[in-house]
Amino acid sequence: MKKSFIHVTIFGAAIIALSSCKSGSKGRLPDDGQVHGVANAAKINPKRPLGMVQIPSGTFHMGPSDEDLTSSLTAKNKQVSITGFFMDQTEVTNNQYRQFVNWTRDSIAAKILGAPYVKQVSGEDYVDWTKTATIKWSDNSIIERLDQMIVPVPDRIYGRKDIDPEKIVYKIEYYDLKEAAKVENKGIARSKFIVKDSVKIYPDTLVWMRDFSYSYNEPMAKKYFYHPAFGSYPVVGVSWKQANAFCNWKSVYQNAYLVKKGFASESDFYLPTEAQWEYAARGGRSQMPYPWGGMYIRNQKGCLLANFKPGRGNYPEDGGFYTVRADAYWPNDYGLYNMAGNVAEWTGSLYYEGAYTFQHDMNPDIRYNAKDSDPPRMKRKVLRGGSWKDIGYFLKNSTRTYEYQDSAKSYIGFRTVIDIPTFGEGTRR
Known part of the structure; x- marks a missing residue:
């Protein structure tokens, strides 16, 4: 297996909890010929997802609230209904994304250092963090053993042994439900719908210089993701694929803990659909x-x-030259910060000009997992909200635009959502 393709998924995050019988004096159901039902043994997690707010189910008019100023006809007004979900209060911050980067880095290092494993599955090792000590990155003897993660000698400055961002690779695994649900795929083995991919997850810090020609943005390139002063600012330089990798890790990380504590596993985190976002x-x-x-x-x-960009370019008039803290300005009535401005946000939806004309009116969405070999048109993903460098038009709830899924920009971030039962037993208010 190639060294860069290191498996970093927590082992043992069971998806289906075992059921048990709770009736009867000794845990058995009464043998009376009646149906009593068998409850799931797993407990309901009573905690609200950290840093997220509940968005209730409802119906709204998706699309322009006034005339189509651009006459593009890409967002026709349409009434749709949305089921409830939880959404991050703010865009994902540098601190939050750094936890993902560090976890992946430490997982790769643990494998190189010979950390104990539970067992091998399909020829790959799964790190058992219950038996793995914290890696001491300040220990020179440890760094010496991690030479394959360090930048090569010709790439070092003053001989510093820095971690090579190219080596921080997260491996994704998930079951493609949409593909498996197709009628023509009925009866096909489950393994055919398991998707595996490897993603280099370190943010592209050079976007601050690459996005703007003949502009001095070197301080942002050097410090924005690294310096603690920007810890609560939205992460940028993250592609759509990297944002999805973060969602996958966040799901695995949470469910491993829940199952270990005897709670039922929750749904996966994901990028909001275009309709959910609006x-x-x-x-x-x-x-x-x-x-x-x-x-x-x-x-x-x-x-x-x-x-955003007020007037003809008075950037600091709104209180921020580039980005600002993810919780700056007043939140909307759902408690969400910066749904307009600061950074534009990735959604999970494919950008197609005529999507509104054929999407369902119940949780509308159109998705396509583009391959690297697909034409650029198939790699367009919907962006919403506008950014610190955009004019006021892009701040409108209904304004649609796009970027390519393998691109990273200094003005694009993201936030996550999760489907958690918001009704019946175990409701979290």
């Missing part, structure tokens, strides 16, 4: 053009309500 951004104000519910981008005192 519904959440509107905050229950169906016909308003902006997340804050008003018709304008300034309040009555003349203060700007988001981080």
